[in-house]
Amino acid sequence: MPFKFGKVVQDDFFVNRESEIHHISNLLGSGINVTLISPRRWGKSSLLFKIGREMEKKNPGVRFCFIDLFQTRSEEEFYAYFATEVIRASYSKWDERMEQTKNFFKQIIPRFSFGLDPQEQFSLSFDWEEVKRHPNEILDLPEKISIQKNIRLIVCLDEFQNIAHYDEDLAFQKKLRAVWQRHQHCTYALYGSKQHMMAELFENKSMPFYKFGEILFLDKIDNDHWRRYISRKFRKSDKKISAKLAGKVADLVDNHPYFVQQLANAVWLHTDEVCTEDEIKQGLNHLLTQYDMFFSREVDMLSNLQLNLLKAIAWGEDQLTAKSTIKKYKLSSSASVIRSREALVQKEVIDIFNQRIEFLDPLFGLWIRSTYQKP
Template sequence: MKSPFIYGKTVSNDAFTDRTQESEKLSNNLLQGINTIIISPRRWGKSSLVEKVVNTINGTQTDLKTVVIDLFSVSTEEEFLELFAKEVIKASSSKWQDWLKSGKDLFKQLVPKLSVGVDPSSDFSLSFDWEELKRHKDEILNLPEVIAQKKNIRFVVCLDEFQNLATFPDYEGLEKKMRAIWQRQKKVCYCLYGSKRHMMTEIFNNTSKPFYRFGDIILLQKISGEDWHQFILESFESTGKTISEEMARKIPQLMKDHSWYVQQLAHYTWQKTEKNAKMEEVAEALNELIQANSPLYQKEVENISGTQLNLLKAISKGAKQLTAAKTMQEYKLGTPRNVSKNKNILINEDIIHETSNGFEFLDPAFELWFKKTYFNQDYLDLLHP
């Protein structure tokens, strides 16, 4: 039987839970042509939210075309521009013959090289001469508007992991160019989202940056524990299994409502359950989850300095005033300047984040592993009342 819990890929159908308000707001924004920026840590469900809303739009709006482009593996400006052009052209029509025709008719200065393989959906390629592309990148960036005007449609362009563009050597020039062109478009709306919160915040919330106030910013929050509790109960029931009320609440508590890990722990628990999931099944599942991720956590601590590791120890022990003399001495944190520098590094690396109560690990399973490794705190003890 197929598990009702999904992690490791986007979730937009039955395994998608809650996000009612966010879905409604994002859908309204995109339908009304309001550019939207979504910022949250990794694995909190940004991509799933966008996919769900886009799927709904595609099923209800005949005059609106959507395109979702993942920029995670894009490493150069040339790759970005070619991928942008290819995906926009593909999204404009369901017929590959139109793609080839559009590729030739839509550009004035650029001459695209187009080809289609046995399976057009996966074998359609488009490229340009790089020297020409650098001189006429405006044509690429304005392509959705050109197509929308020509076909009398609207476009929604969604760019996942948008902050990756900021790693390009000449990003500042590209950034100014994108903003200048995109803000003038009348029939195109953009949804830009990414998981590097400090980079996304710098791009969109810095008054000196071109994309400042480019659109509505959604700071995605965690799904509530109560919503997760209900979702877990119903998901087990839908597959002919049950889980105790206590354990259905304990799973999101252990994973601090982190979308990826709640789904993963619930999935492992479901796999180990024949009929009714109790503490024993959740304990086995939690242990399997931690062990499966241990090599990643080990690598995480190997890549940070000794004082950064000590700072994590202080945070894991609940220290609030990290620059207090007692805290710095107890955990060997160095000077207040060292603490500030290391804190910023760990934040920028998305290892910790600041909350109203101080600082906490972004990855709840990593925190459980960390406490077990460095303080011998058994995470299985957390399952008991």
């Protein structure tokens, strides 16, 4: 397939982000912590993986460690997973991992687990009572390893906002900040997809991670880059699509990285030799049909007011609290609009970017327009 989605995008599937790569690489290489915020599926993980590969290739003194906190649901799970991935990223041989890990822990006794392939299937666990008494032995690992190996370990924590779901999460955040702010030889990149939660963690002056590092909001990729990318991918597979239609494919899904790749792939599958408007319609209809049951269930969980507000957004209304819009879409009142909007943000159906309300899943907006008549 000439397009990729649903996985980390690398190599020939990666589109632009040149300015972001340059800026973030300079920050991390200079020891400045980075917080990266954007909606889900905008390519944060792919961006950090690409930066990691390029920086490691240019400088053998840099090592990246990637940790996905989506897999953790408690502080206890965090410590075991954090330690496992930091050790895994720092030492490649299983016997070296065992030897070095024992050297780093004085108060906590680590337990090792290995699978059939000890290089890959490796994990650490600890006695929770010991960890509660000496958490810094784990939290200091990146700094200790960086000093011991004379490297800069860059720890990338994806879905960082998940720590807000831990029991006594505020106390835990204070522990992390108290330890990590002292580190001089390692660097942290913290990123997440729940924009309102990430903003609360890093922009609220009362929160422990306020001013922890430079905060960056990831923008969408410009339509010009998508147009060139889609055209090139069609050419490489002996098919054709005009620059205008390639731009239309990206524009239909608001230049959203995941969905541009997905829609472009669907259009490519429906194209024999030369793509026309018909192939784009066929590709889009295929995706809308594929997600019909999912979107129907999503609508079933919404109130009538919330659904009516989504219709207004899907049909491009930008004055949602105006009397004419409220009357046209039966939105009750401006106060109801505001409450419904906030509820939909919390449910991660919509979000606000550059003063504009958008669907987090642009296909959902297109499905609403194809399913309900415009008032």
